Amino acid sequence: MSLPFERPIDELEAKIRDMRAYAGQQEIDLGSEIEALQGRLDGLKRETYDNLTRWQRVQVARAPGRPTGLDYLQHAFEGFVELHGDRNLGDDPAIVTGLARLGGSSVVVIAQQKGRDTKENIHRNFGMSHPSGYRKAMRMFDLADKFRLPVISLIDTPGAYPGLAAEEQGQAWVIAESIQRMARLKVPAVSVVIGEGGSGGALAIGVANRVLILENAIYSVISPESCAAILWRDAGEAEKAAEALRITARDLMALGVVDRVIAEPLGAAHNNRDAAMELVKQALIEELALLAPLTPEQLLDSRYRRFRSLGSFQAVA
Amino acid sequence: MALERWFRRNRPTKKEDDNSPAGLWLKCESCNAQIYRKDLVANTYICPECGHHYRMPVEARIALLADDDSFVPWSGDIEPLDPLEFVDAKPYTERLEAAREKQGRPDAIVTGAALLSGQPVALVVMDFFFMAGSMGSVVGEEIARAAERATDEGRAFVAITASGGARMQEGALSLMQMAKTTVALEGLARKHLPYVSVLTDPTTGGVTASFATLGDIIFAEPGALISFAGPRVIQQTIRQDLPEGFQRAEFLLQKGMVDDVVDRRALKGRIAEVLMLLRGSLPEPEKGVASVAAV
Numbered sequence: 001m002s003l004p005f006e007r008p009i010d011e012l013e014a015k016i017r018d019m020r021a022y023a024g025q026q027e028i029d030l031g032s033e034i035e036a037l038q039g040r041l042d043g044l045k046r047e048t049y050d051n052l053t054r055w056q057r058v059q060v061a062r063a064p065g066r067p068t069g070l071d072y073l074q075h076a077f078e079g080f081v082e083l084h085g086d087r088n089l090g091d092d093p094a095i096v097t098g099l100a101r102l103g104g105s106s107v108v109v110i111a112q113q114k115g116r117d118t119k120e121n122i123h124r125n126f127g128m129s130h131p132s133g134y135r136k137a138m139r140m141f142d143l144a145d146k147f148r149l150p151v152i153s154l155i156d157t158p159g160a161y162p163g164l165a166a167e168e169q170g171q172a173w174v175i176a177e178s179i180q181r182m183a184r185l186k187v188p189a190v191s192v193v194i195g196e197g198g199s200g201g202a203l204a205i206g207v208a209n210r211v212l213i214l215e216n217a218i219y220s221v222i223s224p225e226s227c228a229a230i231l232w233r234d235a236g237e238a239e240k241a242a243e244a245l246r247i248t249a250r251d252l253m254a255l256g257v258v259d260r261v262i263a264e265p266l267g268a269a270h271n272n273r274d275a276a277m278e279l280v281k282q283a284l285i286e287e288l289a290l291l292a293p294l295t296p297e298q299l300l301d302s303r304y305r306r307f308r309s310l311g312s313f314q315a316v317a
Numbered sequence: 318m319a320l321e322r323w324f325r326r327n328r329p330t331k332k333e334d335d336n337s338p339a340g341l342w343l344k345c346e347s348c349n350a351q352i353y354r355k356d357l358v359a360n361t362y363i364c365p366e367c368g369h370h371y372r373m374p375v376e377a378r379i380a381l382l383a384d385d386d387s388f389v390p391w392s393g394d395i396e397p398l399d400p401l402e403f404v405d406a407k408p409y410t411e412r413l414e415a416a417r418e419k420q421g422r423p424d425a426i427v428t429g430a431a432l433l434s435g436q437p438v439a440l441v442v443m444d445f446f447f448m449a450g451s452m453g454s455v456v457g458e459e460i461a462r463a464a465e466r467a468t469d470e471g472r473a474f475v476a477i478t479a480s481g482g483a484r485m486q487e488g489a490l491s492l493m494q495m496a497k498t499t500v501a502l503e504g505l506a507r508k509h510l511p512y513v514s515v516l517t518d519p520t521t522g523g524v525t526a527s528f529a530t531l532g533d534i535i536f537a538e539p540g541a542l543i544s545f546a547g548p549r550v551i552q553q554t555i556r557q558d559l560p561e562g563f564q565r566a567e568f569l570l571q572k573g574m575v576d577d578v579v580d581r582r583a584l585k586g587r588i589a590e591v592l593m594l595l596r597g598s599l600p601e602p603e604k605g606v607a608s609v610a611a612v
Binding site for chain 1: 406490492494550
């Protein structure tokens with residue numbers, strides 16, 4: 001299924017397919033024509049994806065077929081062993097956690113998981129965690145510290161779940177605790193925003209030494225829809241809100257909120273899943289190698305300084 | 318900043334300041350009783366008839382908690398920028414200017430040193446009447462600075478929260494203030510300095526989900542709305558009516574989320590009491606003799 005702005009690309013791709021089929025049937029050589037069209041297609045893709053509006057990037061970040069947390073765990077990591085449960089209330093399917101190997105070393109992984117189809121989406125609550133999910137994440141932070149394993153978190157959530165039980169079980173409390181617990185990690189931590197970084201629910205597992213973001217992922221204090229509903233009094237103005245909130249990878253790099261943008265393959269991650277996952281894997285291996293020599297004190301200190309320094313203000317005249 | 322400037326009042330109307338209509342008399346929003354405004358103010362913004370707790374101006378809050386003439390402000394040296402050049406119905410800069418004019422301070426917070434029943438504290442008070450007490454870069458920075466200064470000066474940390482959450486107009490930078498305020502509390506913990514958090518009406522969103530709920534002791538004022546997601550958002554999500562008293566202080570006490578619900582008139586005493594009790598009575602553990610305990 002393609003996004004509205006991808007239709008010209010689809011049409012050109014169809015045309016190339018048709019021409020190939022026709023050349024085969026008629027046993028004629030259309031090689032140079034096909035090559036020319038292929039060149040045009042690459043140009044069109046580059047032109048399209050280089051110039052997406054912020055709202056279009058929101059569509060890409062949420063696109064069906066974009067690799068999810070579990071896709072990365074199964075393809076970019078090796079030997080993933082899922083560990084369930086918060087040892088308190090239950091197991092939250094919206095956050096998947098466990099142990100895996102990456103570039104030859106053991107790591108603790110925490111990934112927010114949206115569904116890849118309707119059935120899974122319902123099971124995963126559309127990637128919106130309950131307190132139990134954050135408690136499970138905190139259990140993983142303990143495990144990582146105890147066995148001196150780096151932590152990798154993959155962020156992809158519309159936000160923490162705004163529901164009755166979630167509030168009763170202290171959603172705000174566990175998010176605060178998870179932020180605090182992650183900041184206290186004595187081991188390297190790297191976060192990657194792979195799709196949607198939805199507010200506090202994303203930050204709860206995003207207090208890393210290095211925060212990476214995929215080129216077409218977003219990270220925001222509030223969803224464009226909710227922001228529009230409050231400030232424009234109309235959720236339909238989400239496009240305006242997305243522009244105003246500056247939520248793209250490039251914006252966040254300029255604000256200092258993220259440390260590195262991982263470029264997606266031409267045509268975005270949902271159209272090039274394996275290549276995208278490989279790029280994330282390589283970036284993670286590089287980042288972990290850079291953090292590996294740091295002492296626990298240096299790791300704590302660098303994380304403290306990273307988050308302590310964020311903000312925009314000036315001295316009163 | 319001079320104390321006079323900080324206490325200055327140059328507002329055309331007091332309407333929004335104490336969350337009640339202007340005039341000598343007002344009708345209680347909870348019990349409908351006719352209350353004489355002066356009585357409400359004298360009663361620390363609590364309805365003399367039914368005990369309903371009104372939202373309280375920052376200056377009155379400081380007067381309630383700090384010993385006479387003991388408060389020395391720390392905040393006020395920094396003001397917000399407009400990093401996103403954010404414009405909705407109005408530009409962010411205009412909203413800021415209007416709030417600054419109305420509240421007479423650069424942003425939605427006041428911090429400072431005080432004595433609380435003789436005990437040295439850092440006092441942090443959020444101003445809900447300044448852009449709904451929303452937390453942007455300045456609010457986050459003032460909280461972080463206050464926590465660090467309290468650590469350096471060996472003061473307990475007392476935060477009175479009132480906030481609609483993170484400030485949308487500063488985008489992801491506001492979100493990052495949740496992490497900033499949280500990490501800034503680390504020094505207090507290392508030095509065993511108590512942090513008492515008082516959640517007042519309303520405390521929601523990114524403030525609830527960061528420093529506000531990380532107090533060693535968490536008190537809440539009666540009837541205060543305290544939540545992660547607002548009631549309307551939840552109602553839209555679950556499409557059913559919310560239970561009576563949902564997300565109110567008393568409900569959260571019942572759910573185990575706060576240490577106690579404390580009447581404003583007793584608040585100073587209760588804070589002083591726990592600060593006294595939290596002063597360790599055991600000697601500081603000495604390094605190197607820990608093994609003795611293991612015998």
